[in-house]
Amino acid sequence: MRPPIIRLVVLLAVAISLMSCASIQRAQDQGRVGQVARLINSGEAEKLAAMSAVPFLLDQEIIPLRADIAAFWGNVVKTGYKVEGPELEKGSPLSADSYRVFADTMEAKAFFARYVKKGARVLELSTGGGRRIVLLVRDALFSRTLYGFKGPF
Amino acid sequence: MKNSLPARVLLAAALLLTASYAFAIPTDVTYAEGDASIRFKTGKQQTVEIGAVLNTGDMLKTGRDGLVELDQKGVTLKISPNTVFTLMERERKGSTTPVLSVALGSIKFRYDKLTGKEPTVQTNGCAMGVRGTEFSVFAGADGSTLVLVDSGSVEVEAEGKTVALAPDEGVEVTLGLGPGEKFAVHRDQVDYSKWNDEKLSAMLADPAAAMTGIEARMSSYIASVTEYDGLYRESKQRFDDLIQQKTRILEEKGKEDALKFQNEMVSPVSVQASHLFLNLRYFSLAALSLRRYVGGRMYMYLKSRYMTAPDDGIWTEFVSRFNRVLASFEQSIVPQLVAEDI
Numbered sequence: 223m224r225p226p227i228i229r230l231v232v233l234l235a236v237a238i239s240l241m242s243c244a245s246i247q248r249a250q251d252q253g254r255v256g257q258v259a260r261l262i263n264s265g266e267a268e269k270l271a272a273m274s275a276v277p278f279l280l281d282q283e284i285i286p287l288r289a290d291i292a293a294f295w296g297n298v299v300k301t302g303y304k305v306e307g308p309e310l311e312k313g314s315p316l317s318a319d320s321y322r323v324f325a326d327t328m329e330a331k332a333f334f335a336r337y338v339k340k341g342a343r344v345l346e347l348s349t350g351g352g353r354r355i356v357l358l359v360r361d362a363l364f365s366r367t368l369y370g371f372k373g374p375f
Numbered sequence: 376m377k378n379s380l381p382a383r384v385l386l387a388a389a390l391l392l393t394a395s396y397a398f399a400i401p402t403d404v405t406y407a408e409g410d411a412s413i414r415f416k417t418g419k420q421q422t423v424e425i426g427a428v429l430n431t432g433d434m435l436k437t438g439r440d441g442l443v444e445l446d447q448k449g450v451t452l453k454i455s456p457n458t459v460f461t462l463m464e465r466e467r468k469g470s471t472t473p474v475l476s477v478a479l480g481s482i483k484f485r486y487d488k489l490t491g492k493e494p495t496v497q498t499n500g501c502a503m504g505v506r507g508t509e510f511s512v513f514a515g516a517d518g519s520t521l522v523l524v525d526s527g528s529v530e531v532e533a534e535g536k537t538v539a540l541a542p543d544e545g546v547e548v549t550l551g552l553g554p555g556e557k558f559a560v561h562r563d564q565v566d567y568s569k570w571n572d573e574k575l576s577a578m579l580a581d582p583a584a585a586m587t588g589i590e591a592r593m594s595s596y597i598a599s600v601t602e603y604d605g606l607y608r609e610s611k612q613r614f615d616d617l618i619q620q621k622t623r624i625l626e627e628k629g630k631e632d633a634l635k636f637q638n639e640m641v642s643p644v645s646v647q648a649s650h651l652f653l654n655l656r657y658f659s660l661a662a663l664s665l666r667r668y669v670g671g672r673m674y675m676y677l678k679s680r681y682m683t684a685p686d687d688g689i690w691t692e693f694v695s696r697f698n699r700v701l702a703s704f705e706q707s708i709v710p711q712l713v714a715e716d717i
Contacts, residue, residue, distance in 0.1 A: 280674075280675055280678065281674075281678070282701070283671045283674050283675060284667065284671065284717065285671065285672075285675055286436070286459075286667060286668075287436070287438075287457070287459070287479075288410075288438060288439075289438065289439060289457060290672060290675055293675075293676070293679070294675050294676075294678075294679045295679075296679075297676070297679030297680055298679045298682055301679065301680060301681075301682055301683045302683055303682040303683050327705060327709070328705075328709045328712065328714075328717075329709070329717050331714075332714040332716075332717035333717060335714060336418060336714060336717065353685075374682070374685065
């Protein structure tokens with residue numbers, strides 16, 4: 223059996239590595255939130271449309287046409303909407319129940335099951351004025367895909 | 376306890392096989408360019424290619440530069456950009472009818488010959504009966520429909536009213552209302568994009584009026600789904616009882632009597648049940664189309680415009696009414712859908 227000091231060191235190392243993973247994950251999630259907020263705030267509708275998946279989940283609505291997703295971001299930017307003071311509250315990997323964050327419906331569940339690729343994350347953030355936003359984002363090697371946007375609510 | 380839908384789909388498939396029915400009319404892609412994709416009823420998606428074959432339940436979508444031409448055994452369909460089109464079927468007067476469903480965008484139809492099974496063309500707002508004809512259908516952002524006839528005749532039916540169109544005539548149908556007055560039209564002089572832009576602007580200017588149309592249409596679909604669901608359940612129960620009787624006959628009287636019973640009693644009920652199921656699915660999918668391509672788009676357009684004013688009365692009233700429609704949809708339509716429909 224290992225001496226107590228070695229066990230303690232191993233436990234500490236595991237704890238530190240887990241904390242580091244969590245910190246790295248949180249930093250990555252903050253980066254994702256920051257990028258989407260920046261694109262909205264700087265009026266980059268075309269970039270938002272380009273990074274949005276088709277179909278796209280807007281609140282409880284599945285938007286199946288690329289032209290509509292582009293129109294959505296175009297209008298959002300045109301109205302002058304800004305994500306003020308975005309703060310990441312929670313970042314979660316996909317789970318069987320992730321769809322409920324958007325809508326507790328069969329359609330949202332089917333959307334997550336059929337269209338959202340493994341590795342996507344559900345990011346819940348608070349913004350100025352006490353309103354909240356949820357993003358559904360997935361990173362690939364050189365790209366980031368936005369599968370859904372909920373809020374502000 | 377309710378049967379799950381997949382179980383019901385399997386049963387219906389079994390009934391169809393028992394009845395030796397082959398309803399579907401395959402539709403070939405004869406031309407394709409630009410952004411266009413097919414979503415098969417299995418849920419699989421692929422880019423449209425010449426030679427691809429669509430069957431009942433398959434959906435075709437064209438993007439901004441997509442153009443597709445289809446041939447359905449004598450019926451030619453020219454599908455314009457930004458169009459969503461689905462092949463459907465329903466039962467009418469004891470036989471199945473192909474339904475060419477335009478959820479959004481525009482399609483030009485032409486009959487090269489009579490097929491014996493003239494299809495019904497439908498949009499979210501109306502249905503059209505066709506008699507050896509060349510005509511165009513435009514399905515607008517607010518669920519309105521514009522029908523223009525080049526040759527032959529078309530009967531446009533909505534909300535219990537019918538208008539018969541002759542060559543060089545057209546009619547507009549507002550969602551939830553019957554067809555308007557027919558008017559004279561000059562061929563190929565209608566600009567669909569302009570018409571659709573006007574419909575979209577009107578919808579955004581008066582969301583309450585547009586919601587009234589959606590509510591009326593959804594109520595009508597829900598009533599049909601409820602009716603067919605009840606009839607299908609009764610028919611299925613009768614079918615199950617007959618199958619048990621047939622098993623008893625087989626055990627007690629032998630193969631010949633069982634076969635006679637199958638032909639005389641079981642088969643007619645299995646055909647009836649399959650027809651009822653076909654109509655149940657038809658109305659459920661029509662409701663989904665209304666929800667997705669009219670209601671959902673309206674939600675998206677209004678939401679994006681009111682993101683900076685979420686407490687505005689126009690938006691809050693719209694959301695309140697929209698949520699009521701969604702609640703009815705959830706309760707009555709969603710139990711009839713499967714994940715592959717989404």
